[in-house]
Amino acid sequence: MSHPSNPFLNLNYEPAIESLADYHDVVTAAEYPLHKLRWRNDDILPTLGLEPSQVSDDDFIEAFGHFRAVRPFLALRYHGYQFGEYNPQLGDGRGFIYGQVRGIDNELYDFGTKGSGRTPYSRTADGRLTLKGGVREIIASEALHRMGVKTSRCLSLVETGEDLWRGDEPSPTRSSVMVRFSRSHIRFGTFERLRWIRRDDLARKLLDHVLQVYYPHIWGKENQDSIFYLELVERVAKLCAQWMAAGFCHAVLNTDNMSITGESFDYGPFAFIPNYDPRFTAAYFDHAGRYSYANQPAACYWNLEKLQDPLSMVMDKDDMQASLLKFKDFYRVAYCEMMLKRLGFATLSEPETEDLIGAALELLSGVQAIGYNQFFVNLRQSFQPNWREDVGNIFADHDWEITDEQLPLLEKWREVYHQLLIRQPIAELTNIAQQLQYSNPTIIFLRPKIEELWERITVNDDWQPLYDAIAKLKE
Ligand SMILES: Nc1ncnc2c1ncn2[C@@H]1O[C@H](COP(=O)(O)OP(=O)(O)OP(=O)(O)O)[C@@H](O)[C@H]1O
Numbered sequence: 001m002s003h004p005s006n007p008f009l010n011l012n013y014e015p016a017i018e019s020l021a022d023y024h025d026v027v028t029a030a031e032y033p034l035h036k037l038r039w040r041n042d043d044i045l046p047t048l049g050l051e052p053s054q055v056s057d058d059d060f061i062e063a064f065g066h067f068r069a070v071r072p073f074l075a076l077r078y079h080g081y082q083f084g085e086y087n088p089q090l091g092d093g094r095g096f097i098y099g100q101v102r103g104i105d106n107e108l109y110d111f112g113t114k115g116s117g118r119t120p121y122s123r124t125a126d127g128r129l130t131l132k133g134g135v136r137e138i139i140a141s142e143a144l145h146r147m148g149v150k151t152s153r154c155l156s157l158v159e160t161g162e163d164l165w166r167g168d169e170p171s172p173t174r175s176s177v178m179v180r181f182s183r184s185h186i187r188f189g190t191f192e193r194l195r196w197i198r199r200d201d202l203a204r205k206l207l208d209h210v211l212q213v214y215y216p217h218i219w220g221k222e223n224q225d226s227i228f229y230l231e232l233v234e235r236v237a238k239l240c241a242q243w244m245a246a247g248f249c250h251a252v253l254n255t256d257n258m259s260i261t262g263e264s265f266d267y268g269p270f271a272f273i274p275n276y277d278p279r280f281t282a283a284y285f286d287h288a289g290r291y292s293y294a295n296q297p298a299a300c301y302w303n304l305e306k307l308q309d310p311l312s313m314v315m316d317k318d319d320m321q322a323s324l325l326k327f328k329d330f331y332r333v334a335y336c337e338m339m340l341k342r343l344g345f346a347t348l349s350e351p352e353t354e355d356l357i358g359a360a361l362e363l364l365s366g367v368q369a370i371g372y373n374q375f376f377v378n379l380r381q382s383f384q385p386n387w388r389e390d391v392g393n394i395f396a397d398h399d400w401e402i403t404d405e406q407l408p409l410l411e412k413w414r415e416v417y418h419q420l421l422i423r424q425p426i427a428e429l430t431n432i433a434q435q436l437q438y439s440n441p442t443i444i445f446l447r448p449k450i451e452e453l454w455e456r457i458t459v460n461d462d463w464q465p466l467y468d469a470i471a472k473l474k475e
């Protein structure tokens, strides 16, 4: 059954990482008893120069379920620090690069699989992805994308009809294979492996590749390596700030899950925080809270610092350390920018920004009954131009359970917000309302919500609630 017209098989794939030869193994895809397309991300197709109407479900299944090949499948080699311990036995154990293709934005993108079968790096594991794991990854990436986080997306999810056994899901559980659309699958751990095998030459070659493809504005400049590391620090700090503002806890910030492009990916035991609790920890196995919500900036900093070891094979370490010290400032600027937007403002003066964010976090921290993202949704939905007229109008009809002792926290926030509104011209109020809509999607994917959607799938095989929930992100 050949489909010469399948648009995915006719894209102009580029042998980018493939031509470098030293960073992958060629592997084969698993064959499955079933191929049911459960998710196709039509939002991504225009970036590939494709109209959704030109691409059939069968096209998706042929390319990303049967894995009809255009280029060789490449399982990438990498190591990584996992919860602080170096692990030289990693690598793509259940995925490969299906192909790399240039978007109409002229950026190079990866189609990377997850759950596509065993590879030389699978160790004792099955090379598979659970259907629930696939669904959760779709939810995380779509929600984060909507909230302005630089993230990979899921291009497709195909259910594959196998029984899988997992400790963290009622088993047997259903299987799937996902194709992820991402800027790059080159991880910090890709460089760490080169240090372990003591190959300065390969580190140089890989870094040149990274610069040419993902940092072309730096490539060829004097001090290009130094500028690269500084920009990576900035990108990672910014990404981390985006997670924090979104109330997102990634849960597994190991160096094999850190992209060299500063893009967020690999959504396993992640969670959106229910309320503002800095110690919130998403992974049940993270007993020490290493990757708790509030530890994420420190974890990213630690990962960037560790990356200096392999990069020092080709560039100066003291110079990198000096750049790393700027992490905090980059983080702060990006965090304030994101939070301000969520609160309705494009820019404010520095003291105004500090006051507003400070009052919001004090309120959310002191009144745990107000959900973190719920607060921003309530703000979006309650905001009225008449808030400017009288502080008493602000959240006048809220239904949060607030005790008398907690009331001053709300009063304080109201006061700060009111003062800011007074200083805005009246014409600015529509911009605030728009900004609130833009930055605060009304659907929040807390764990009970995800479980509810999964329940409908697992009990009734009803996928509509999931599709509806994701469509709601567009509002
Ligand atoms: N079911 C599995 N079969 C084979 N290898 C696996 C399996 N689950 C995880 N691994 C491997 O264990 C390591 C850590 O897994 P982790 O969950 O961070 O990555 P992943 O989710 O598999 O992939 P990615 O980081 O690309 O999203 C990776 O090398 C991964 O390939």
Ligand SMILES: [Mg+2]
Residues within 6 Å of the ligand: 256, 257, 266
């Ligand atoms: Mg991973």
